[in-house]
Amino acid sequence: xxxxxxxxxxxxxxxxxxxxIECRSLDFQATTMFWYRQFPKxxxxxxxxxxEGSKAxxxxxxxxxxxxxxxxxxxxxxxxxxxxxxxxxxxYICSAQSGAGNTIYFGExxxxxxx
Amino acid sequence: xxxxxxxxxxxxxxxxxxxxxxCNYSYGATPYLFWYVQSPGQxxxxxxxxxxxDTLVQxxxxxxxxxxxxxxxxxxRKPSVHWSDAAEYFCAVGAxxxxxxxxxxxxxxxxx
Numbered sequence: 001x002x003x004x005x006x007x008x009x010x011x012x013x014x015x016x017x018x019x020x021i022e023c024r025s026l027d028f029q030a031t032t033m034f035w036y037r038q039f040p041k042x043x044x045x046x047x048x049x050x051x052e053g054s055k056a057x058x059x060x061x062x063x064x065x066x067x068x069x070x071x072x073x074x075x076x077x078x079x080x081x082x083x084x085x086x087x088x089x090x091x092y093i094c095s096a097q098s099g100a101g102n103t104i105y106f107g108e109x110x111x112x113x114x115x
Numbered sequence: 116x117x118x119x120x121x122x123x124x125x126x127x128x129x130x131x132x133x134x135x136x137x138c139n140y141s142y143g144a145t146p147y148l149f150w151y152v153q154s155p156g157q158x159x160x161x162x163x164x165x166x167x168x169d170t171l172v173q174x175x176x177x178x179x180x181x182x183x184x185x186x187x188x189x190x191x192r193k194p195s196v197h198w199s200d201a202a203e204y205f206c207a208v209g210a211x212x213x214x215x216x217x218x219x220x221x222x223x224x225x226x227x
Contacts, residue, residue, distance in 0.1 A: 034158050038215055046158035106217045
């Protein structure tokens with residue numbers, strides 16, 4: 001079946017550096033990808049909706065200059081956390097969909113730790 | 116290993132009928148459990164969550180879910196569905212400082 005791959009699964013970076021997380025649909029074309037963030041003991045927070053070939057739509061309160069989302073192809077969306085701070089440490093997960101109303105698939109998530 | 120199973124890929128109910136979506140989990144410790152809904156073109160929306168306490172949890176839009184530890188289940192219910200409830204529903208399990216794992220989802224269809 002369809003698989004969404006997130007890479008890396010775990011990443012540790014130093015404060016002030018940038019880190020990129022990839023979300024890749026392996027056997028289908030994902031016209032829409034969603035990026036979420038989860039804080040411990042909290043539910044997921046939608047960060048942005050990414051449509052291939054267009055700018056991502058960010059949710060209120062999400063800094064678009066800090067969390068750069070690129071959806072340059074139908075199989076890849078990237079989330080770049082720029083100038084990372086320890087409070088950016090979190091679990092980030094993406095989901096992908098091949099079209100409105102079609103099945104949604106989740107990546108396995110990426111743990112980011114900023115030290 | 117941690118896992119979440121939603122055994123029903125599709126469910127169809129008539130408008131006004133009751134609904135139960137099944138969710139079973141496998142987790143070594145006391146889990147945190149969530150139900151999310153995703154409507155076409157939208158991101159996930161949290162319906163309800165269970166962390167501790169009363170095992171019957173009330174959520175938004177008239178949904179409720181019951182945590183049954185003995186059955187490792189967290190089924191979602193609604194006494195009377197509306198056409199606007201047609202969507203995809205995801206059960207998820209997580210734990211403090213651990214990652215969240217999603218079920219594969221159940222697509223709910225509503226007959227007029």
